[in-house]
Amino acid sequence: MRIGSMWKDVSKSFFERPVTERYPFERHATPPRLRGLLHWDYTTCIGCGLCQKDCPAEAIEVEIVDRKAKLFNFTYHADRCTFCAQCVQSCNKGSLSLLHDEWELAALNKTPFCFAWHSPEPENIKE
Numbered sequence: 539m540r541i542g543s544m545w546k547d548v549s550k551s552f553f554e555r556p557v558t559e560r561y562p563f564e565r566h567a568t569p570p571r572l573r574g575l576l577h578w579d580y581t582t583c584i585g586c587g588l589c590q591k592d593c594p595a596e597a598i599e600v601e602i603v604d605r606k607a608k609l610f611n612f613t614y615h616a617d618r619c620t621f622c623a624q625c626v627q628s629c630n631k632g633s634l635s636l637l638h639d640e641w642e643l644a645a646l647n648k649t650p651f652c653f654a655w656h657s658p659e660p661e662n663i664k665e
């Protein structure tokens with residue numbers, strides 16, 4: 539590169555806005571259809587286990603604690619999840635969704651990728 543054209547680019551950069559984004563200090567809204575972290579709605583789940591059966595990545599475990607009392611344990615392994623949304627399709631109760639604004643999932647070890655959720659005891663549910 540000739541010094542002349544290089545100097546032109548350098549001087550131009552002083553007066554123009556940078557093309558790079560100041561992430562993570564500035565963030566854009568994520569598109570509504572972006573597939574991020576799985577969300578489980580314990581209030582509608584019936585513990586049928588279809589999501590676990592259909593998940594191709596074996597990322598979901600559903601454990602029935604007490605079917606009558608609607609108590610379930612739901613374990614989600616985000617490090618196995620391929621964000622294919624098959625579980626969302628399979629759930630007839632609409633209990634699963636992929637959160638479009640929960641996508642920053644990088645971590646230094648596997649621990650933060652395992653989510654163990656439990657439906658609360660009926661007496662602990664606040665109306």
Ligand code: SF4
Pocket residue numbers: 582583584585586587588589590600628629630631632633634
């Ligand atoms: S498919 Fe839906 S209702 Fe059935 S266990 Fe999974 S989340 Fe619950």
Ligand code: SF4
Pocket residue numbers: 576592593594595596597598618619620621622623624625626
């Ligand atoms: S999005 Fe796909 S890979 Fe992830 S838990 Fe659901 S079915 Fe499994």
